């Protein structure tokens with residue numbers, strides 16, 4: 001039984017739902033659900049897309065009466081539509097939209113794990129999540145245990161914990177985990193399992209269906225999909241956890257604003273289609289990299305659009321990064337445009353070099369976010385940049 005059951009000291013309030021969405025629950029497939037997110041949520045106008053309600057204050061019909069909306073930090077109609085869509089996509093009881101992916105990680109940690117409790121997290125998490133948990137550990141706020149791989153995770157969970165945080169696949173090493181198995185281990189240790197599902201999205205994996213208590217993600221990446229909105233998402237299976245998150249987010253305020261909520265809803269409408277093309281392109285790019293003499297290792301889990309690979313010693317990494325034309329050397333992922341990242345100097349620069357080395361994140365590892373361009377153009381671009389890098393190093 002998870003430890004939160006007896007943690008009555010953690011405050012909770014009811015979660016607000018947008019009425020017109022919550023009542024309507026047909027058994028749709030994920031493509032239908034996605035293309036319809038936010039559709040027909042305004043009964044007064046029949047608007048096909050979700051209106052952006054910018055109002056921060058809402059009038060009360062009378063004393064102790066409310067339309068359901070009081071103040072924007074607590075709830076806004078636009079964010080509610082998004083949150084209900086998130087909950088539904090992941091099959092959860094409640095969804096939350098935060099101002100960034102890191103705000104989602106912070107909310108989950110601080111609302112669901114009591115100060116001083118033990119957290120078990122993967123050592124090869126996204127660099128920002130690792131840095132945040134490292135800070136909490138150094139400050140003595142939590143007893144954080146970093147583990148690498150399933151064996152270390154299993155050993156760590158022989159000792160009770162409050163929260164387990166994993167990614168599958170991990171960023172950027174692409175290690176995948178059996179969520180059902182990890183959930184069993186976590187629950188046996190009295191811990192909640194939170195899965196950062198940024199890379200797979202609900203199109204490829206719905207962690208709650210595999211026993212996870214919390215699915216979270218950086219909406220900045222695939223959900224938004226266009227590199228134009230910073231957001232985070234959280235979905236919980238148990239409504240009591242939703243009440244704790246609602247209390248905390250209303251108290252601390254890292255909520256998603258109405259315009260960003262609209263952008264995320266708009267991006268999500270094409271998520272299924274985009275994921276299909278990201279994956280088809282990634283398979284072609286991975287096959288090309290496997291065949292290249294300038295590449296020594298390719299890490300691709302076979303789904304979604306993220307690939308990591310090691311450049312051979314005969315390629316000048318700086319020249320390679322300056323030579324790409326279809327790919328852009330930049331620090332994000334999940335958008336329609338292809339990006340290439342050098343984790344050791346960008347996303348994972350704050351992970352100590354010896355830790356990075358231990359889990360195989362070398363200085364020659366590059367991470368690709370494969371976009372939705374013409375696959376042949378992506379392969380041609382990588383080929384010419386590898387050749388340019390090799391010529392420069394010769």
Ligand SMILES: *Cc1c(COP(=O)(O)O)cnc(C)c1O
Pocket residue numbers: 100101102103126128129167171196198199217218219220221230231232
């Ligand atoms: C980017 C990312 C985050 C952080 O999200 P932000 O929106 O940048 O705050 C968390 N987890 C993973 C796996 C990420 O890729």
